[in-house]
Amino acid sequence: MKISLVKLPALYNTIFFLVSIVEIVLIAIFLGGSNNLSWATLVLIYSNIEAKVFWLGIIAIILHVISYLDAMNQPWVLTADLIGIAAHILLIFVPSFFYISLILIWLSIFLTLRKAYKHKHLQTRA
Numbered sequence: 001m002k003i004s005l006v007k008l009p010a011l012y013n014t015i016f017f018l019v020s021i022v023e024i025v026l027i028a029i030f031l032g033g034s035n036n037l038s039w040a041t042l043v044l045i046y047s048n049i050e051a052k053v054f055w056l057g058i059i060a061i062i063l064h065v066i067s068y069l070d071a072m073n074q075p076w077v078l079t080a081d082l083i084g085i086a087a088h089i090l091l092i093f094v095p096s097f098f099y100i101s102l103i104l105i106w107l108s109i110f111l112t113l114r115k116a117y118k119h120k121h122l123q124t125r126a
Contacts, residue, residue, distance in 0.1 A: 005070040006077055009063040009084055010112040013105050016060065020102055023049060043096050050095035057088040064088070067112075076115030084108035 003011065027045050031037040064084045071077040087104035090097060 004116075006067050006074070006116050007112060009060065009067045009081065010109045010116075012060055012063055013084060013109050016056065017102060017105050017109065020098070043098070046098055047095040050091060050098065054092050057092045060088045061085055064108075071116070074116060076111055080108045080111035080115070083111070 024042070024046060027042055028037060031041055031045075064081045068078060068081040068085075071081065083104050087101045087108060090104070091101040
């Protein structure tokens with residue numbers, strides 16, 4: 001797969017998604033070892049982590065805006081970019097709903113990689 005401005009947010013979101021899943025699993029393991037595992041504690045700890053790295057979401061939003069401007073003739077990619085922007089805005093402002101944001105990020109990745117034009121000659125169609 002050739003990296004383009006349209007697919008760059010999908011790569012960034014994939015790395016972001018995988019790191020977030022690893023963080024959640026590690027938090028659950030550490031909380032499970034102390035017999036203090038609860039959804040409220042997991043959300044609180046993850047929200048505190050997200051508050052410190054909100055700038056990663058800002059980078060993702062900028063990448064999605066650039067991709068949006070570059071993919072004007074691909075409606076599904078435009079939709080994926082809007083979903084990605086909404087997911088990262090939700091993660092920045094309401095980090096306690098991280099599970100909804102992660103689902104939206106996954107949907108954005110899926111739509112971008114499935115619906116982006118694969119060949120250069122298809123991008124020049126009117």
